[in-house]
Amino acid sequence: MTTETLTLAKALGAGLRKAMEDDPKVLIMGEDVGKLGGVFRVTDGLQKDFGESRVIDTPLAESGIVGTAVGLALRGYRPVCEIQFDGFVFPAVDQIISQLAKMHMRSLGAIQLPVVVRIPCGGGIGAVEHHSESPEVHFAHAAGLRVVACSNPADAYTMIQQSIRSADPVIFFEPKRRYWDKAPVEMDLAAAPPLHQAVVARPGDDVTVLAYGPMVKTCLEAAAADDERSLEVIDLRSINPLDIETIMASVRKTGRCVVAHEAPVFGGFGAELAARITERCFYHLEAPVLRVGGFSTPYPPSRVEEQYLPNLDRILDAVDRTFGW
Amino acid sequence: MTTETLTLAKALGAGLRKAMEDDPKVLIMGEDVGKLGGVFRVTDGLQKDFGESRVIDTPLAESGIVGTAVGLALRGYRPVCEIQFDGFVFPAVDQIISQLAKMHMRSLGAIQLPVVVRIPCGGGIGAVEHHSESPEVHFAHAAGLRVVACSNPADAYTMIQQSIRSADPVIFFEPKRRYWDKAPVEMDLAAAPPLHQAVVARPGDDVTVLAYGPMVKTCLEAAAADDERSLEVIDLRSINPLDIETIMASVRKTGRCVVAHEAPVFGGFGAELAARITERCFYHLEAPVLRVGGFSTPYPPSRVEEQYLPNLDRILDAVDRTFGW
Amino acid sequence: MTVDASRGAPPGTLRNSSAELVQLLTPEGERVEHPDYPLELTADEIRDLYRDLVIVRRIDFEAVALTRQGELGIWASLLGQEAAQIGSGRALRDQDMVFPTYREHAVAWCCGVEPIKLLGLYRGVNHAGWDPKEHNFHLYTIVIGAQTLHAAGYAMGIQRDGAVGTESGAATIAYFGDGATSQGDVNESFVWASVFNAPVVFFCQNNQWAISEPLEKQSRIPLYRRAQGFGFPGIRVDGNDVFACLAVTRKALDSARDGQGPTLIEAFTYRMGAHTTTDDPTRYRLEAELEAWKLKDPIERVKAYLVKNEMADSAFFDDVDAEAKQVGMDVRKQCLELPDPGPMSIFDHVYAEPHALISEEQEQFAAYLAGFADAADGTDGAGRADEEGNAS
Amino acid sequence: MTVDASRGAPPGTLRNSSAELVQLLTPEGERVEHPDYPLELTADEIRDLYRDLVIVRRIDFEAVALTRQGELGIWASLLGQEAAQIGSGRALRDQDMVFPTYREHAVAWCCGVEPIKLLGLYRGVNHAGWDPKEHNFHLYTIVIGAQTLHAAGYAMGIQRDGAVGTESGAATIAYFGDGATSQGDVNESFVWASVFNAPVVFFCQNNQWAISEPLEKQSRIPLYRRAQGFGFPGIRVDGNDVFACLAVTRKALDSARDGQGPTLIEAFTYRMGAHTTTDDPTRYRLEAELEAWKLKDPIERVKAYLVKNEMADSAFFDDVDAEAKQVGMDVRKQCLELPDPGPMSIFDHVYAEPHALISEEQEQFAAYLAGFADAADGTDGAGRADEEGNAS
């Protein structure tokens, strides 16, 4: 067991590097992933070490990136596509939802498409419009995809490798405002939980708080700040498939649940969580599952984004409300 | 008050024609909408009567259709775009979600985009793949859009006109397997309920059944078939904004609720309904809101679609289960 | 091939620029030579091409009939496009990979895909009935243009495998229609193929129509010139001339395999039938156009050539007809025997690896169906539940 | 402009094909004539162009400085592209409509958009600070290429208004970069514009880079030739030559307004600065390239021309510098004064008409914020709640 202290961005880079070393079929492709190492430097140094044929600066077109990745996977490669920012995944939605997601089923299992689409997501970095979106529910709803979100450097390192090894396509969300967070990373994959397992990030007794990606840290801070109640924070890690067992065990214990994500609440993934949990834990719930998320508006200008994004106060406010029911 | 008996497709055509007569700025655009009148003949005869400059056969590209419609709207027109089938809206998702939906907000209200995007949706007509999708939640989740779904000829006629008059962009879902259903249509718009109002399609006392688009008819059939219980069927008509008041009034009365749609349950619009209803009616609910929908798989080959689509039996099974809680 | 800077042809001329066309066999069955496309074919080879053409037309005919009889949900007929597909399909080598639309039945034939396998999609029993790897023939793609990017990516994989510029060099061929040239994806695939110099042949069957829309709605200049804008060669070939399609595609594939990068081939042809069996072309096009194209029939000219050159006698033609008829009857029989999928098949192959949600829904649905079986009450749902036996 | 059928230029030549370039003013300030682009400018007009160039560079400089000082979140500098933007921008008439990217600050200047209004987006106080209708200058578009379709659609609207081919004819101009040419949307806009013969000028500033990617990643032939593939004229102009950009754009706009349809202009220029203030070009490009382009500076050559032809004396240059400095200082001051949006502004303008969900969330959030105000307990959230006063 070796441990290194890395930022989340560097942990992803290390995971990508490891995957490329382990399997010569792994390719990196996207805009500016080569010499520049991506705008967040996640792929820094990879082109230098693995060459231009494995780390491919592509033309500027997201549908093209995913569409050609599908073709490369058909030829036996394992492409890892980078979408530069969340807001730029939409031109690729057709290739992702109609092609990538469905091909295994359409071919009656003859074709596997082990493609990973990395998407830096979420707000909080003071960016201009289209650079702070949280489009996860679009992919969670598209059968045939696996959808995961890492929240910390250790998971970033293992989950990216597990995703690349997956025989199915994986949409991999990276919490961009956590790219610079540092933490110890266990470099031995064997120790890691399975890709689609949720983990209790902080045990507690009074209320279950569910989050994934960037919101995990915020929820942990909220839990730490609450002196009165004991919050159990679960990092979902995977949103499709969902580890409903871990969630149920917690909610049945606490009887209360708050879900937090950055995407707008309306039609967001929190809706699925709330609906599913209520079905499973109806008689255990002391209050409805409450959702904290972005408002049902376009992502606002950055000078007001802190108000838009769920923060510690809004999460604790929701926790309070579950006790007031 | 004049009434005509029309199919849903013809009612839409009549509504479009009326809108074009009323306002010279209204345009129709899409693939095959001209001479052919669209593959479902909804725009039949319009090009002949209004000319090629108002009924535009476009090049074959959905992003282009919506993107140029945005431009036409910026110039003061009111384009009504037809997407030939649900599965072909994905190439236009970027123009819809990142451009059409956001422009009013981005311009601080300076720009209005009265664009309607008509999407024939859902399955049940024995079609090949990509022709039976139910992508409504993608748009419901995208702030800045209004999203509606008609279920019968009378609504088709009025709702399309109301949508065209809307100052905001409207995604307009048409239940393709109901295109040939006939019913009397009241030709006077003034009598119609507001676009975003849900209606009680069949009053009942024991359980609330929520549906929109193609599932309304199925739910009404289920209600008629249930001899034991009295089902109140609500036709949502609008899914964003949602007429939560009408829904709440019903659920508080019945204490039970079943939601039906064709889209996969996981991450589908039913999740939002279940979550929101539970928040509002927590102490009124005798059972969790149950969802009946497509499975979390790609839409299957047509010879098995009747098994995939929620039918009368599956709806009544869910109704039963709400009583067994 | 020279390209002028003109602002596009006036409407009408787009459909008529035979001057720019590579042709090796006239509609009358006369062999013509083209300096860039020498083609040597033995009598056997020509007879084989003829046989191919006749058989695929027959398969298509049978499928249209099956649709009329309600045995298929829909069918996209290749009538009129046989030469474009057989010519290009016979230019393929085993190692090449094909990315078809939904209409490339004759290319499938060239790749050895059993005709019956094409019918599953149209009957509604599956989304694709063959293993693409087995035949190097990818799934049919219905979303217009999407497959062209797959072809470009696959070609980049060929490059990465070092399988370009060698004896056993491989290439991909992407089929698409005239309408498809308007899609972003198709143009992006041109960007990718040219920038990476990938071994792709873009084979556009310009059948003059995209459902009801004539070519003028997609372009104001001949489509083969699109390639110019991306810096690779474009060539227009008589799509009803199987010799020319063979020669032109062979050269383009050789060039791709050899590391010379992509070529766009526009096969100038005509959709003799409806767009699909649900379409009604009388609403939008003139009978006269169809009549004019009948004179350019892709099969008749090969027959005329064979007869003129005494390469075939009536016994041969009778044999081919008989064989075609037999293939048609086999397809019909196999179609009627295609098993319906059982309800539980809905959950098959959604993921390659186990997936909790699928397993859960699968179990729930099985239990639900079992409930009907237990009750055996003869309702609609229960009736269908009986089909479960067919689930794979 | 002739186009050969070559398979694309070998790498490197793409950046160097000055032979194909329309140039009216050399880097040394020598006036050259081009038969297709006669241009008569008075001394006043030339001085005005010079003034424009200097002022927009100064505004840009100020914005970069403001970003360094943390007053803007990011800035996309136009350094080096002033001539392309001023030349094309000054070719516009009032009735024309501009569809910019995020870098067209100098075009905005030509359209009368007050510089401060451009800063809101970059400071993060709004997504766009101007009314597009007021200036016929659309919102900045960040999603690469999306605006080109808006321009094509708007141009179709101009056609429908009968405002083509008349004295007061109007046109649209769509700006985009070299990288954008790979996007599906941009190619679709070429299809639309050509098929409908719409009055659009596509103005591509080829500044050689798309963030870190050199032109070779987007195309293997010069970009202006892309238009050939769609059947409309493409022309390459020296993008650092304000005269040539003016003349070429004027002609293209005239042609569009006159009903001759679209033109693609490739303004061959160079991004002298970083992609944006968050970019570090030393990671991917050589200093030498920058040095070479410094010799082609768009402002210096106009200055040299003015001096050589005794059209301006040092007093004039001093005046312009002073004016530019003043504009810069004004922008700085106005920037610091830009009010932050209040939290409740999040809900403004999401819809043009009342929307139940927005109203509900708005009320809930107001109540939530009011809770903090009541408690006045000084936590983080409450602190922010105080900003609510600024809500519009």
Ligand SMILES: Cc1ncc(C[n+]2csc(CCOP(=O)(O)OP(=O)(O)O)c2C)c(N)n1
């Ligand atoms: C993205 C997309 N949009 C629309 C359709 C509906 N559609 C099916 S075929 C077709 C016309 C295709 O024309 P073309 O590319 O010329 O091919 P052809 O059918 O003539 O072979 C259309 C519009 C589709 N399948 N995919």
Ligand SMILES: Cc1ncc(C[n+]2csc(CCOP(=O)(O)OP(=O)(O)O)c2C)c(N)n1
């Ligand atoms: C659809 C989309 N993908 C990616 C990006 C991120 N991005 C912003 S600018 C840029 C490069 C643009 O290059 P070019 O078109 O040459 O314009 P330039 O910035 O050089 O003016 C990229 C990749 C984006 N804004 N939109």
Ligand SMILES: [Mg+2]
């Ligand atoms: Mg066609």
Ligand SMILES: [Mg+2]
């Ligand atoms: Mg550039």
